Amino acid sequence: MGEGLGIELPILPTSVIGSYPRPKWLRNMIRQRSLGRVDDKALEEAFDDAVRVVVWEQEKAGIDIPSDGEMRRDEMVEYFAARIEGFKFYGPVRVWGNNFFNKPAVVSKLSYAEPIVVREYQFLRNVSKKAVVKVTITGPYTIADWSFNEYYSSKEELVFELAKIINKEILSLQEAGALFVQVDEPALTTHPEEMEWAVEAINEVARGVNIKLGLHVCYSDYELLSKYFERLAFSQFVLEFANRGFRDLHIISRLGDKEIGLGVIDVHNRAIEDPSSIAKAIEKAAKYIEPDKIYINPDCGLKLLPRDTARRKLEVMVIGTNMARKEYIARGMSKIELRR
Amino acid sequence: MEIHMMQHGIYPRSRGLARAISRYMSGKLSRESLEEVYTIYTEKFFKQMTRIGCRRFSDGMLRWDDIFNPLISWIEGVEVDGLKRFYDNNYFFRQPVIKSKISYREAIASSLLERSVEIAKKMDVQADRLSLSLPGPFTMVTNSLLNQSEYSIEGFLRDYVEKVLVTEIDRSLRMGVTNIDLHEPSLVVYNISLKEIEDIYRGLSERFPKARLWIITYFGYKKETIYTLAKLAGRSGNIFYTADLTEIASPPWDQISDIASMGGLALSIVNTRTTKIEDQRNLVDKILKAIGRRGGAELYLTHNASLEFLPEVVAVKKLKLLRRIVSSIRKRLG
Numbered sequence: 001m002g003e004g005l006g007i008e009l010p011i012l013p014t015s016v017i018g019s020y021p022r023p024k025w026l027r028n029m030i031r032q033r034s035l036g037r038v039d040d041k042a043l044e045e046a047f048d049d050a051v052r053v054v055v056w057e058q059e060k061a062g063i064d065i066p067s068d069g070e071m072r073r074d075e076m077v078e079y080f081a082a083r084i085e086g087f088k089f090y091g092p093v094r095v096w097g098n099n100f101f102n103k104p105a106v107v108s109k110l111s112y113a114e115p116i117v118v119r120e121y122q123f124l125r126n127v128s129k130k131a132v133v134k135v136t137i138t139g140p141y142t143i144a145d146w147s148f149n150e151y152y153s154s155k156e157e158l159v160f161e162l163a164k165i166i167n168k169e170i171l172s173l174q175e176a177g178a179l180f181v182q183v184d185e186p187a188l189t190t191h192p193e194e195m196e197w198a199v200e201a202i203n204e205v206a207r208g209v210n211i212k213l214g215l216h217v218c219y220s221d222y223e224l225l226s227k228y229f230e231r232l233a234f235s236q237f238v239l240e241f242a243n244r245g246f247r248d249l250h251i252i253s254r255l256g257d258k259e260i261g262l263g264v265i266d267v268h269n270r271a272i273e274d275p276s277s278i279a280k281a282i283e284k285a286a287k288y289i290e291p292d293k294i295y296i297n298p299d300c301g302l303k304l305l306p307r308d309t310a311r312r313k314l315e316v317m318v319i320g321t322n323m324a325r326k327e328y329i330a331r332g333m334s335k336i337e338l339r340r
Numbered sequence: 341m342e343i344h345m346m347q348h349g350i351y352p353r354s355r356g357l358a359r360a361i362s363r364y365m366s367g368k369l370s371r372e373s374l375e376e377v378y379t380i381y382t383e384k385f386f387k388q389m390t391r392i393g394c395r396r397f398s399d400g401m402l403r404w405d406d407i408f409n410p411l412i413s414w415i416e417g418v419e420v421d422g423l424k425r426f427y428d429n430n431y432f433f434r435q436p437v438i439k440s441k442i443s444y445r446e447a448i449a450s451s452l453l454e455r456s457v458e459i460a461k462k463m464d465v466q467a468d469r470l471s472l473s474l475p476g477p478f479t480m481v482t483n484s485l486l487n488q489s490e491y492s493i494e495g496f497l498r499d500y501v502e503k504v505l506v507t508e509i510d511r512s513l514r515m516g517v518t519n520i521d522l523h524e525p526s527l528v529v530y531n532i533s534l535k536e537i538e539d540i541y542r543g544l545s546e547r548f549p550k551a552r553l554w555i556i557t558y559f560g561y562k563k564e565t566i567y568t569l570a571k572l573a574g575r576s577g578n579i580f581y582t583a584d585l586t587e588i589a590s591p592p593w594d595q596i597s598d599i600a601s602m603g604g605l606a607l608s609i610v611n612t613r614t615t616k617i618e619d620q621r622n623l624v625d626k627i628l629k630a631i632g633r634r635g636g637a638e639l640y641l642t643h644n645a646s647l648e649f650l651p652e653v654v655a656v657k658k659l660k661l662l663r664r665i666v667s668s669i670r671k672r673l674g
Contacts, residue, residue, distance in 0.1 A: 091651030096432035097405045146430045148615040190428045243422040
């Protein structure tokens with residue numbers, strides 16, 4: 001396990017994946033901005049206020065490591081592509097059901113113009129009362145996989161170019177004081193034949209980084225991913241299990257000395273989970289991995305849920321976690337240390 | 341040889357329609373108002389297809405979330421589960437979970453198509469230019485979660501054909517829609533027994549001699565599978581198939597030369613998974629070289645997977661490219 005960072009967390013620390021539903025008034029403000037009825041300054045103020053509110057909601061629900069809810073981001077790839085030079089947007093494409101995203105196209109050489117999420121981190125750090133906050137960054141493989149490539153001669157070349165850019169961003173976050181960065185790579189196992197070089201490319205983002213790095217991979221082939229646990233330069237794997245009815249949970253026994261961010265909340269289902277089922281899922285996970293290596297989180301970002309549902313899901317997640325914690329507290333395991 | 345252009349599958353859902361569906365789902369729009377919006381966008385789609393010069397096309401599948409939904413929620417014995425990735429795309433569908441022996445009463449796909457047929461008739465678009473879109477049997481089976489202690493894979497495959505496809509095709513033919521598109525990416529993505537493919541499709545072909553059964557393959561090219569489909573097409577006269585030439589580094593033009601003469605072939609030459617626009621001249625030369633100047637049979641040119649993988653503006657550009665390719669080949673063939 002990585003070196004301690006000198007910060008204590010409760011056993012089974014609770015966190016989020018990143019996104020949280022935008023308040024209705026913020027969505028309205030974004031619409032007003034698109035119609036030219038308010039200026040950038042007013043919208044920025046609304047984003048700041050929204051972060052204050054959603055961080056408060058997460059903390060009130062009992063979340064130990066909150067995020068800023070990605071209030072400023074419309075979509076995880078689009079947000080980064082819009083801030084890296086060389087991308088173009090032609091229009092939305094469907095991801096599932098009635099959900100769409102502006103799929104970017106790489107039309108010229110990519111370059112890192114300026115820090116992308118450092119100000120987001122700084123604002124979150126000022127707003128949160130918690131010792132650790134989570135910053136999320138979309139990984140190079142997923143940005144490439146979810147983009148159209150009109151410029152680079154191969155996808156591999158594009159991913160390595162993006163990895164250099166994301167590495168610069170993580171180093172900027174480290175310099176700004178961030179302790180926990182989660183790289184989101186939901187596309188990682190999509191093309192098994194690309195895994196070998198994809199893992200090398202993703203590891204490039206960790207070059208020179210000395211803070212905690214998590215890797216979030218969801219709706220993916222975990223059997224395949226588990227073959228690369230050791231090689232991937234991340235100390236925590238943040239995975240989705242509730243959506244798949246906790247099938248595949250056995251793969252976490254292959255994590256070695258790395259941690260699991262255990263997904264216990266199905267974010268594509270509006271039904272609120274039963275806290276005891278969450279506690280049971282944690283108990284089941286603890287059969288495969290030591291409890292001090294388990295973090296608890298929803299499967300994925302909460303942004304597509306109604307806000308009230310998202311908040312209630314976080315509340316029950318914490319209640320369920322507290323039920324599971326009792327046993328460990330009784331055994332004198334009440335705290336863990338945040339590790340690199 | 342007659343050269344035609346065709347469209348199949350799901351057309352990109354326009355922002356206006358997506359917004360109306362969201363408003364309907366959150367109770368802010370009535371069913372009647374949503375139907376009006378569907379009518380507007382279906383008309384727009386038909387206008388687009390006829391203006392571009394498509395010989396045959398789907399109804400855009402504007403009411404579908406993916407090639408399985410809503411169909412699977414109308415099959416008894418099937419539960420609609422969590423999201424599953426559609427092959428290797430950043431595109432997900434709700435997965436069918438086969439809980440028990442299936443039964444099927446209402447032909448939902450053709451019932452939805454019937455509304456489009458009515459719209460088409462008002463626009464003087466004949467029903468025989470439209471197609472009914474369905475998940476092909478092998479694609480349905482390979483994308484379902486099956487409790488095999490209750491149901492064998494073969495059992496489910498046969499029941500899906502007998503109960504769902506037969507019901508749908510039967511109703512579609514009664515509406516005058518003879519083009520039946522069976523989406524079958526699994527045929528070229530996975531290793532599926534050629535004998536089984538032959539058995540299933542020969543059975544459907546014999547049962548529905550008046551139908552034009554289109555086996556739509558994409559996301560790959562498997563030489564043996566495509567050859568099997570070509571033989572089936574050649575023998576049956578009512579089986580057609582698409583061969584996806586866009587996803588392989590060196591398309592097997594030699595084989596295309598052989599199978600084109602057997603009939604029933606639609607070449608997928610435009611890739612819906614990239615915004616890069618294909619080289620028109622290169623494609624025209626390659627196709628002409630492959631098909632030569634053989635007369636008699638018809639050849640269709642199309643895109644590989646559904647156009648909805650592209651932003652609408654690029655989808656239109658690619659359809660226009662197809663039109664230019666078709667017209668250039670026609671000119672050169674004289």
